[in-house]
Amino acid sequence: MSFLDDLRNLDRHNIGAWPKTVKVFFAAVIVVLILFFGWNFQISKQQEDLEGLRQKESALKKDFADKQAKVVNLDAYRKQLEDMKEMLQTMLRQLPSKTEMPDLLNDISDAALGAGLQTDLFQPGGETMKEFYAEKPIQLKMTGTYHQFGTFISSVAALPRVVILTMHDVSLRPVKPPGGSAAIKANNGVPDQLLLEGIVKTYRYLDDEEAAAIQAAEAKKSAGKKPTAKKPAAGGK
Numbered sequence: 350m351s352f353l354d355d356l357r358n359l360d361r362h363n364i365g366a367w368p369k370t371v372k373v374f375f376a377a378v379i380v381v382l383i384l385f386f387g388w389n390f391q392i393s394k395q396q397e398d399l400e401g402l403r404q405k406e407s408a409l410k411k412d413f414a415d416k417q418a419k420v421v422n423l424d425a426y427r428k429q430l431e432d433m434k435e436m437l438q439t440m441l442r443q444l445p446s447k448t449e450m451p452d453l454l455n456d457i458s459d460a461a462l463g464a465g466l467q468t469d470l471f472q473p474g475g476e477t478m479k480e481f482y483a484e485k486p487i488q489l490k491m492t493g494t495y496h497q498f499g500t501f502i503s504s505v506a507a508l509p510r511v512v513i514l515t516m517h518d519v520s521l522r523p524v525k526p527p528g529g530s531a532a533i534k535a536n537n538g539v540p541d542q543l544l545l546e547g548i549v550k551t552y553r554y555l556d557d558e559e560a561a562a563i564q565a566a567e568a569k570k571s572a573g574k575k576p577t578a579k580k581p582a583a584g585g586k
Contacts, residue, residue, distance in 0.1 A: 441481060441554040445510045450485065450553050453510060457487075457551070460504035466493035478563060484550045486517070491545045492524060498543065512551060519547030 419426070445453045454473055461468050470490035476483045493501075498521075505512050524542035555563065 437481075443510070444482065444513070444552055444554045446553060447483075447556060447559070449510060453508070453512065453551070453553075454485075454487070456508055457505055457512070457514075460508075461491060461501050463504060464493065464501035465497045466491045466501055478555070478559070480563060480567075481560060482552050482554055483559075484552050486548050486550050488548050489519075489545060492542055493545075494541060495543060498545065514549045514551055517548045517550060519545065519549065521545050 458468065458471050461471070468489075468491050470488055472488040474486040474488065476485050491498075491501075505514065522544055524544050
């Protein structure tokens with residue numbers, strides 16, 4: 350009698366009388382179903398969790414290695430930071446001081462006059478204090494040739510103190526000569542006069558007293574931003 354005949358003749362009310370081959374077959378089917386559903390509902394999720402933990406472990410190991418490297422080189426980093434601070438202070442000290450600023454402004458104005466520029470406006474504004482320097486805007490309106498402006502810049506660069514001039518909303522445009530475009534064309538296309546107009550900023554370093562005042566103001570400002578604990582409301586009757 351074949352296996353298929355055994356399946357056709359099964360008595361569902363008397364499982365104990367089934368042939369051994371049929372019992373083994375159904376036992377195998379049940380085991381496969383258990384493994385299949387167990388994998389889909391339990392093991393696969395655990396595999397995903399395990400993979401996530403492995404990735405987290407790799408990230409933690411890398412983070413630990415990076416922090417360990419920083420700890421090992423901490424003294425070198427501190428020394429490098431101190432060297433950079435000293436370098437910054439040295440560079441700042443090359444800027445003009447508070448007492449030198451009025452003379453510096455006069456020197457810049459004199460450099461413009463010495464270069465032959467026509468100064469229609471040279472108006473210094475109020476200082477703006479930064480963390481470790483102060484900036485002073487100067488509103489300019491000057492007229493001159495290309496070479497005169499070049500001479501002016503060279504004269505400013507040759508001043509005893511390091512002078513930094515940064516341009517802000519500055520325009521340099523040709524001044525229309527009396528003869529118009531024909532006069533420019535006769536001058537090989539180069540306008541004879543240029544107009545410089547706008548705002549430049551120059552900078553100076555802060556003395557120790559000013560720097561301390563700035564740091565104290567910043568510390569006070571930071572302390573004012575810290576959240577304060579709320580007092581419990583008094584209970585009433």
